[in-house]
Amino acid sequence: MPDPSETSERRFESNPTVCPFCGVGCSVEYAGRGSATGVEGPVNGRGEICPKGAAAFDVVDHGDRLTEPLVEHGGTFVTAPWSEALDRVASGIGEVVEEHGADAVQFFASSNCTNEENYVLQKLARVLGTNNVDNCARLCHASTVAAMSERFGAGAMTNTLDDLGEADCIFVNGANPAEQHPVAFRSYILPAVRDGATLVHVDPRENDTTEAADVHLPLRPGTDIQLLNAVAAVLVEEDLVDEGFLAERTTGFDRLREHLAGVDVAASAEAAGVDPETVREAARAYGEADRAAVITGMGTSQHRCGTDNVHALLNLALLTGNVGRPGTGVNPLRGQNNVQGASDVGGLPGVLPGYEPVTDPDARERVADEWGVEPPAEPGLTEVEATHRFGDEVRAAVVFGENPAVTEPNATAVASAFDDLDFCVVIDLFETRTAEHADVVLPGSAWAEKSGTVTNTDRRVMRMRPNADLPGSARRDFEILTELGRRLTDRPEEFAYDGPADAFDELTRVAPIYEGMSYAGIGDGYQRWPFDAEAGTGTDVLHAETFATGERTAPLAVVDAVPPADDLDAGELTLTTGRVLQHFNSGALSRRSDRLMAMRGEDVLQIHPADAAERGIEDGDRVTVSNERGTVEAAADVTPAVREGVAFCTFHYAEPLANALTGDALDPAAKIPEFKHSAVAVEPAASAAGESGAAGEGDAAAGDD
Template identity: 55%
Template sequence: MSQEPADGIQSVCPRCSVGCSLRYDANAERARGISGAPVNRRGELCPKGLGAFDVFDPDERLTTPLVRHDGDLEPATWTDALDRVEAAFEGIVDDHGPDALAFLGAPHCTNEENYTFQKLARVLGTNNVDNRARLCHDASVSAMEARLGAGGMTNSLADLEAADVFLVVGSNPADQQPVAFDSYVRPAVNDGATLVHVDPRANATTRLAESHLAPRPGTDAQVVSLLARTILDEGLVDEGFVAERTSGVEAFAASVAGEDPEAVADRAGVDLVTVRDVARRFGRADRATVITGTGIEDGPDTAEALLNLLLLTGNLGERGTGMNVFRGLNNEQGASDVGALPHRLPGGQPVTDPEVRERVAGVWGIEPPAEPGLNEQDLVRGFGDGIRGAFVLGENPAVTKLGTERVARGLESLDFLLVQDVTHTETTAHADVVLPASAWSEKSGTVTNLDRQVQRMRTLESAPGEARDDLSVLRALGDRLTDVAFDDDPERVFEELVTVNPRYAGMSYDGIGTGSQRWPFPEGADEGTAVLHRERFLTGEKRASFVPTAAIADGATDAGLVLLTGGRSGDTTNTTMGRDGDRHDDTLAIHPTDADESGLVDGDRATVENANGTIETTVRCTESVREGCVYLHARAADPLVGEGQTRVEVRPAMATADRPLND
């Protein structure tokens, strides 16, 4: 940092979705937590939070606009850079129509920035706007939206303290959301609650678990259905809740009854006795809750099965219950809440609803388009074809699950690429214009944490050089490209946001203050809603439907080992939040049996390869990873990650003259 941040001013940690309050301590030259804060009530911070101000090397910051001339990015004035953007975007819209543009936003940005970003796209005439948050939790959130009416956590973090059983599936909150885990989950377990961990890899969360189920990847849904089968067979169904609040239980029960428990357990590689014991604990608990993460995002089946389990046992609409998605990045929930999605306007409202579009038009002065846009993956696939221009805000699509070489070719084939970021990335290397943006500590606004609390970030230091805060840049673009009013004052933008987002309707900047307000926050309410779906689901209906279990598919016959990843993909990417900066283990964790079959021993150098790419790493033999799987930190695994479940081949690395094997 070029100068020391302001001492003592409260803001929100940008390092994950938990939303801890912090301040800069000039004496210690690091972040400090704030006692009595909305989330980190005792003022605790995890190691990431303590280093929140050390996310950038000052020498790497972008400090002036860059415009490409004769193949090279060269410094330019803001006027010249914005002139170039204006001419390019207007030309693309004139020649190809607004749907030839793509807008890729970032969960690191504030609510006000993401709201203005999606507004800009829609005023220009396209719903081609998306953010990585949707992709990270698409399966779970889509299932929750369809059946419950919203994809946010059904309960607050504080509610979790009332749980008797925690079923943690595809998530490692002890490592990834440590303040939330240590403040709300661990105390409940220490006080007698049971934690069950479902994950193919033992990790920090497993250490607190009474039971660990390690299914073969791709079989989580079948294991959850086995839990439901036991609950049905042993009369542990909450008959009153099922009768009053659900529909379709007969078809669901019939689909589960058609499965052979022994065969399912064998396919999944789990012990049926343990599964049945877990089911009894879940079914007999007064309050049981599910915590999930990106580990269930291998398709919709696992999320649907978990919702079935909760409906069957009546574990929705009460404290200590529910489906609680532990998101990763700091404003993942907020980016979706404010409409940075191709199919939904602010507040989760469908773009296809004419009444919603009319209400939004009453605020914007122009009606947003009615046809849903393309999601991020389809937009990236369309670079250079149907998509002729792109605006990338604090994101790095050049490092993507679609394959880096393929995306690089697409980026190069665009007629025009605008990138707004704080440092150079793999994506800025392809840009026609690069605009220097502000880091989290250099701007104000609001962010929404994983349990739906909206909090205020505050400016703690100035941006370096000619870098500008993101909101002022977005306003400048809106003023140049449209006839609609845009603003760059966060409070005024928030006031506009709450008029079009019914879930935020009763919130105010002053009301949030140094605390928080949680959605849904109806206009005129004294406080937000901690527990969703008490009397009715957010669909507006009293009942939610069961989804029959699909036929079991044995996906374990493909060649290679299943690649498991942890951490957050793209942590090495500089964005408007900053680099993760944490030390991480780049070794390949592999079961000793699989290592032996691959001709490897602990400490060997290994080549890990698939159709997406190749890396070389060091082998670490451990039984914490089940047979048939290997584990890499997401940053190391980036070149290998592809669409869907990723498998890899592992073999001894070739020695070279300058580096003998195992040297």
């Protein structure tokens, strides 16, 4: 019921829905007075939520919300009726397609929006005639998906959050779940540790996850392969491998064993900047466990060798037989609430809904039977490739609920590239940094104003339910996208849905992993993919008898170290980035939350005491951080929590805009950028007032989903 204490004229009500922040998928609902409360749900069974979830409604009724369409006129935005704004979009995109072809348009899907909305967007792109559709999974876990898909046949969590409790060892590589996925950490990982599981944490800095760890390996950024090869070498050397599993479920062991025999554990540990005995301790904890689970995050994936990093991780699981059983597996934790689902439903340039390749003629034919038009056969551009070609092959962009002008690496150059487009339309809640470059901005719907489904980090498809009506003339995203589908394509009937449920029904006919699911079946709970329509149940643990490739075996891989793209000159530090508890991604949500802003304090650059002393920097001093891509300014947090030679900052706010410094070298397989290793100079700022260079002002930066 509406809260009589509300000062807004908008109507609010309480309905269980899914938190809009990380990929854990906690259930929340409106609690009155502009706040959210946790409710018992599939993931947060006790109704717990983290500080981000508690502040989730701050953005919904925020005074900065867009409530009317904006169109560019004479270099400034003016409000316009919906009919005029949509006509402008239709003519702008239509002219680009007519002159340059459909491949001149890039579609940015949204990992923060529903499955149904993303399904309609990617369908729009493909019916128009292009596979140029991507989402910010490209910036976080594309390399994880690439490696796991190649070896296992599926790029998602092999296991579930629930069965982590059965693990005897949890090997956390390049992730900080205590701050980035707090409910998953406190409700699933920490109880396992308290029950006796050994927690190994691989991360270049100490953080809240490290506090619970038994073993910490503070590697140098960019040395995952050296470290993981050393762990694998110890497993083989000390007979900690599962010979039966290797014989029955793997291929290539002899070749890998020969390669690992040449790995000098001490030298590899030295290259990674860690103690050799600690490497052996970690290897024994993992290899001696009856059930060992790997948890991985963007510290592993956001490198130009991210795919190889994950291949090295997969070797550990295969060598020890830790695949296909509860309490084991390789488990990437997803960043945003629907980064899994946006990819599941086809929001990627190389796959159709359900991860079937666009190059597969049978998959295209099945989609054509449903849509009445066959999708293109050639993979499209990733979003990073596309922004590099703005003004050349790419002449227009449709940006849905994303902020690529700041979330991509080398952000200043990307923001400038948006001005080279012939036309850009943005669908969002606020005037983001990307929206500043648009020709038309359409006011969409917040998470609490929509229905549909999202898919969480362990493959659970859950229902979203509205808790608020729309502000002003804003429209629901689903309605905006279906209207664009009717206006931009020559098949308007393909976008005549009765609502999100109708689109979901179509999705279940197009994506094999969702076949048999339904809104009624999900109800207040969930259905997990891959779903067995005949049995009416999902699959909790993947790869138990066969891998998702259809094969009984998976290959072991020889992985050689790859140097980072940025070389360190004398006196430079390695800059690495990440999230902390009170921040979230590009800041379009978190920077407009009064409660999160109150928590954030001042964004800082963590620097080791030895590095600070060498540069004459004291705790709290203003410092400049620079390289050839830009310059930003921050306050120094002098702390031994970050290893010597490394500096750390968040990527959430305009000061410091970390992505003004990050490079755009790409992983050759996944096309993911190298966010976690940038060579920078750090020195005292010229003035206490602060003079930021390439960072500029406005919205925040993000390096992931």
